[in-house]
Amino acid sequence: MTMKQPSITSLPVSPDEERRSRMRKYSIAMSVRMACIVLVFVVPGWWMWVFALGAIVLPYIAVVLANVSDNRAGRVDAPGPVPYRAIEPLPEDLPPMPDRPAGDDR
Template sequence: MAKQQQQSITSLPRSPQDDRRSRMIQYTVAMSIRTVCILLCLVVPGWWRLLPAIGAIVLPYIAVVLANASISKPAAEVLRPGGLVRRAPDVPGPDPR
């Protein structure tokens, strides 16, 4: 009989809720940085204002791409259990005492 490999919890993919939560956190961080860039546009003088303006323009695209990219690793093949084995029910016999 071939020995079956046991399924490990670490070989399973991340749950959809965990994946969605991590992507939402990444998106929120990127949009917070964009907000800081917009505020910096109000206080930075001269041509230096161009740097936070570029950040405020480019960050939404990067945030959406990162939020839509699923980070889950490729799932390992899920092992299927073998067939059921029928056995006779245990019948109580005479007491061996």
């Protein structure tokens, strides 16, 4: 029986590349949050509240985005199923199984 080798294109992203991608997403979101914090003190009116909301909500969004795994090509193909093989019946000339003593719960 031959096992199907996984294709190089079906292998998941390396852990280093995945970590770099998550750090990049988190850094971008935190940079936008810093801009929102600065703009809260610069922009008057209702825009101030929009930027304040962004500064409050963006840390949660940044963590969620950074922790979402990007598994577009991350599924590795498993080997094929094991072929079914019928169990052969026991021969008729086998000696009987010995009886177990009472209380033997193995």
